[in-house]
Amino acid sequence: AQSVTQLDSQVPVFEEAPVELRCNYSSSVSVYLFWYVQYPNQGLQLLLKYLSGSTLVKGINGFEAEFNKSQTSFHLRKPSVHISDTAEYFCAVSDGDYKLSFGAGTTVTVRA
Amino acid sequence: DVKVTQSSRYLVKRTGEKVFLECVQDMDHENMFWYRQDPGLGLRLIYFSYDVKMKEKGDIPEGYSVSREKKERFSLILESASTNQTSMYLCASSFLGTFGNQPQHFGDGTRLSIL
Numbered sequence: 001a002q003s004v005t006q007l008d009s010q011v012p013v014f015e016e017a018p019v020e021l022r023c024n025y026s027s028s029v030s031v032y033l034f035w036y037v038q039y040p041n042q043g044l045q046l047l048l049k050y051l052s053g054s055t056l057v058k059g060i061n062g063f064e065a066e067f068n069k070s071q072t073s074f075h076l077r078k079p080s081v082h083i084s085d086t087a088e089y090f091c092a093v094s095d096g097d098y099k100l101s102f103g104a105g106t107t108v109t110v111r112a
Numbered sequence: 113d114v115k116v117t118q119s120s121r122y123l124v125k126r127t128g129e130k131v132f133l134e135c136v137q138d139m140d141h142e143n144m145f146w147y148r149q150d151p152g153l154g155l156r157l158i159y160f161s162y163d164v165k166m167k168e169k170g171d172i173p174e175g176y177s178v179s180r181e182k183k184e185r186f187s188l189i190l191e192s193a194s195t196n197q198t199s200m201y202l203c204a205s206s207f208l209g210t211f212g213n214q215p216q217h218f219g220d221g222t223r224l225s226i227l
Contacts, residue, residue: 001171042221043219051213098162098208099160102154103154104152104153105152105154
């Protein structure tokens with residue numbers, strides 16, 4: 001099974017500033033990669049996914065992520081955050097199994 | 113839109129009780145999953161099911177069992193609840209797809225407290 005590391009547990013950021021959330025996974029075999037967001041008192045919602053093709057993936061709410069196979073990374077970025085982006089973000093990896101391995105999560109707090 | 117509905121948002125039970133958590137999805141998904149979410153640990157898979165009456169253990173199945181009698185419904189059972197099972201429980205579903213390329217869709221979770 002994959003091991004997924006989210007390098008930052010907490011990321012405070014000011015409104016309209018850029019944010020990057022880092023995710024590394026353990027294996028370089030073919031993988032499928034996902035980012036999910038969890039707003040307070042809600043379940044997880046899919047932000048974006050990488051299955052194949054272009055290494056730059058665009059998702060909902062202005063988020064994008066870049067797949068780097070050599071560095072086994074899948075970092076999430078947004079050029080300008082809003083207060084409403086305050087949430088917990090999870091990176092998840094599938095290595096061809098139906099199961100997903102999740103990182104521990106990164107809490108993003110956007111301040112005015 | 114896919115809808116995954118968990119029967120309770122909040123639940124309080126006592127140690128030793130048998131607890132049932134119910135999950136229903138409305139998109140004819142083959143796969144269904146039960147996770148528990150604890151701070152700093154992310155989501156950990158308890159059980160999953162890829163078809164009616166089929167189930168497989170996840171990473172932390174001890175103390176839990178599951179039931180899938182109908183395609184749309186997946187139940188998690190705590191046989192004898194203990195305080196270390198106090199947690200947020202999340203249900204998810206997905207299409208079968210091709211070797212894990214389908215995203216999972218999540219319910220809003222059940223926050224379970226065992227006293």
